[in-house]
Amino acid sequence: xxxxxxxxxxxxxxxxxxxxxxxxxxxxxxxxxxxxxxxxxxxxxxxxxxxxxxxxxxxxxxxxxxxxxxxxxxxxxxxxxxxxxxxxxxxxxxxxxxxxxxxxxxxxxxxxxxxxxxxxxxxxxxxxxxxxxxxxxxxxxxxxxxxxxxxxxxxxxxxxxxxxxxxxxxxxxxxxxxxxxxxxxxxxxxxxxxxxxxxxxxxxxxxxxxxxxxxxxxxxxxxxxxxxxxxxxxxxxxxxxxxxxxxxxxxxxxxxxxxxxxxxxxxxxxxxxxxxxxxxxxxxxxxxxxxxxxxxxxxxxxxxxxxxxxxxxxxxxxxxxxxxxxxxxxxxxxxxxxxxxx
Numbered sequence: 224x225x226x227x228x229x230x231x232x233x234x235x236x237x238x239x240x241x242x243x244x245x246x247x248x249x250x251x252x253x254x255x256x257x258x259x260x261x262x263x264x265x266x267x268x269x270x271x272x273x274x275x276x277x278x279x280x281x282x283x284x285x286x287x288x289x290x291x292x293x294x295x296x297x298x299x300x301x302x303x304x305x306x307x308x309x310x311x312x313x314x315x316x317x318x319x320x321x322x323x324x325x326x327x328x329x330x331x332x333x334x335x336x337x338x339x340x341x342x343x344x345x346x347x348x349x350x351x352x353x354x355x356x357x358x359x360x361x362x363x364x365x366x367x368x369x370x371x372x373x374x375x376x377x378x379x380x381x382x383x384x385x386x387x388x389x390x391x392x393x394x395x396x397x398x399x400x401x402x403x404x405x406x407x408x409x410x411x412x413x414x415x416x417x418x419x420x421x422x423x424x425x426x427x428x429x430x431x432x433x434x435x436x437x438x439x440x441x442x443x444x445x446x447x448x449x450x451x452x453x454x455x456x457x458x459x460x461x462x463x464x465x466x467x468x469x470x471x472x473x474x475x476x477x478x479x480x481x482x483x484x485x486x487x488x489x490x491x492x493x494x495x496x497x498x499x500x501x502x503x504x505x506x507x508x509x510x511x512x513x514x515x516x517x518x519x520x521x522x523x524x525x526x527x528x529x530x531x532x533x534x535x536x537x538x539x540x541x542x543x544x545x546x547x548x549x550x551x552x553x554x555x556x557x558x559x560x561x562x563x564x565x
Contacts, residue, residue, distance in 0.1 A: 236406060243274065245275065245276055265293045283335040284356045287356035305428075341367065341391045343393055344390075367387050368409075370383050409430070410429070418445045422449070430459075432460040432461035443516075447519075456518075472489070
């Protein structure tokens with residue numbers, strides 16, 4: 224089995240339709256075996272995943288360090304590396320913020336604390352930290368991370384947006400102009416903010432987490448058509464909405480990093496029943512659905528073991544009957560204007 228590639232017309236980057244998401248490699252919510260985590264990255268590269276995405280936030284650098292170890296074994300030239308700016312890592316020195324806060328929590332993270340900094344110099348420093356953690360002299364894609372109300376609150380997001388456009392955006396625009404990086408953009412949790420950045424500047428890529436899935440298609444209203452018109456490569460993360468579309472409506476299922484509410488569990492159960500009638504696992508349908516939209520270049524999945532990599536590669540090779548999508552539409556579980564995968 225081979226992973227299909229999407230060649231971005233603006234940059235020429237060859238992005239695997241199945242991307243490797245590095246957030247779980249930072250010990251997101253649980254401690255991973257170090258050797259197995261590195262082996263997962265190696266297995267993904269060997270399977271043909273070219274896109275590897277990470278951030279200094281993920282495990283306070285642990286994810287990037289593990290990916291860097293894998294790259295020393297597999298070779299830097301085989302992959303498209305994506306990292307993020309907007310946070311600076313500082314020594315913890317007993318700081319209570321160690322491990323992260325809010326919706327995501329990193330267990331046994333590296334002894335650093337991330338501090339928000341969307342300034343010009345902050346972006347440059349953050350990128351330098353990523354290069355050191357990854358053990359490489361270059362990355363291909365750099366994304367301004369988490370400039371959204373989800374992270375900062377509605378009352379602060381306008382100021383953060385202005386800071387990012389005046390600072391990090393100018394830094395990355397210069398690095399792209401100088402040929403230091405191939406592409407830049409934003410990594411966000413909100414489609415409206417993604418559209419705001421797409422209108423405000425000349426960006427190449429957006430990693431949008433959780434906002435275009437079998438449970439949510441609001442990104443169809445504005446952002447995805449805009450991205451398609453402007454030639455922006457959309458990297459779709461969070462396609463399981465933090466877990467419920469992978470596990471199904473089981474006890475303890477998560478939605479947006481929190482226990483899934485009853486209405487989400489009920490809707491997920493109905494989606495799973497339709498998938499079951501067609502012999503398609505819910506997680507397979509959820510992973511493949513976003514690729515139907517022409518703006519979506521890659522679905523970025525977190526994978527922490529070689530076995531998970533193998534399952535996801537197989538999922539991207541599995542046949543899905545077109546009737547599955549039409550039945551979801553007929554039962555009011557999928558928007559009728561949502562493009563379906565070929």
